[in-house]
Amino acid sequence: MVLSGSAVRLTPDGEETIVGPVINWGPKSPDTRVKARAGSHGIIMTLGDATLSNAIGHKPEAAALRLMSAREFTLSLNAKPEISQTITTCFDAIFKELDAGQTGMETVIEAQIRIMLVSLWRAGVNEMIEDQSYKATNLTLERFRHLVEAHLRERWPVHRFAAELDVSPDRLHDICTRTLGKPPQRLIRDRLTFEAQALLQRSHQTLDQIADHLGFCSTSQFSAFFKAEAGVPPGSFRRASTQQGGNAKYTQVGSYADWP
Structure with missing residues (x-):
């Protein structure tokens, strides 16, 4: 998530400039690097499969969340200040849990990740990445x-x-x-x-x-x-x-x- 400023996502196929506020989601790859411009602010979070699975859960919307989480996308938050605020609040809560290290920390963190995923889903990510060739x-x-x-x-x-x-x-x-x-x-x-x-x-x-x-x-x-x-x-x-x-x-x- 780029909160302000910009970053460049470098891959073997080229580079993508990401201007905040924006969310960039995709699989972790040793061939991909993210370079932040001077003065920019942002957050990088890496999720393991088990954490992501627990965060998605088994509710009716789980299939849509799983489909969304399996795709790569970049979502500008310029016109979505409420989504930006929600995700920022979730990150703050995750940092507090990591610092405190109390019992049940993982459960709370997974709950915050679920809120993030639902927020992105509501923001229309699924429609944005929909592919008519999806057989x-x-x-x-x-x-x-x-x-x-x-x-x-x-x-x-x-x-x-x-x-x-x-x-x-x-x-x-x-x-x-x-x-x-x-x-x-x-x-x-x-x-x-x-x-x-x-x-x-x-x-x-x-x-x-x-x-x-x-x-x-x-x-x-x-x-x-x-x-x-x-x-x-x-x-x-x-x-x-x-x-x-x-x-x-x-x-x-x-x-x-x-x-x-």
Whole structure:
């Protein structure tokens, strides 16, 4: 967010001048740099997948927020002072939480990010990035992703997702493998593993509580699933993550970049 002045966004394909007040949103890339002009003021925030997922939540507007957050856009706030004020207030609240470091800090920060996302959505970002070439296949994948998020803990089988999408299981399999290179069952398992990793790294819940939260019948079933997917038992993953400051070197799966 450029509050005042301007910045230049440099990519391998060229450069984009961003004049404040403005929001620039996009995927983090090692090939992209942002250079602020002298005297300019702004904020840079990097969000991890788990934080973004928690902020989006599972409310009816989640699908639209997820679609918006997956796109790259620049939104001028010149004619939207109320949106600019709301987002600035959210950033202030996030900084206070980071400084205080109190219990529940992550929950409060995620709530502020959700307010930001809804504000951008209301400001018309979805309409701004709408693409008429956005085919039915991608829309089906968006709806599938939304259903996976909403019903992850209910452990729906693939045929249940297909029925909700009004397509055959074979059709859903074809769409996922042709577009993403993974069958729907693999995408569901990756997403469940990613959620388990996030809970093991960020929460203080016991393994029993995490297993129950994710819809497993028992802790042993959860442990067997996690070891098969991540290569190590959940307890070992948690201990290694704690020792390495939350950056376990075990395989991380289920990035939202896997989805359209």
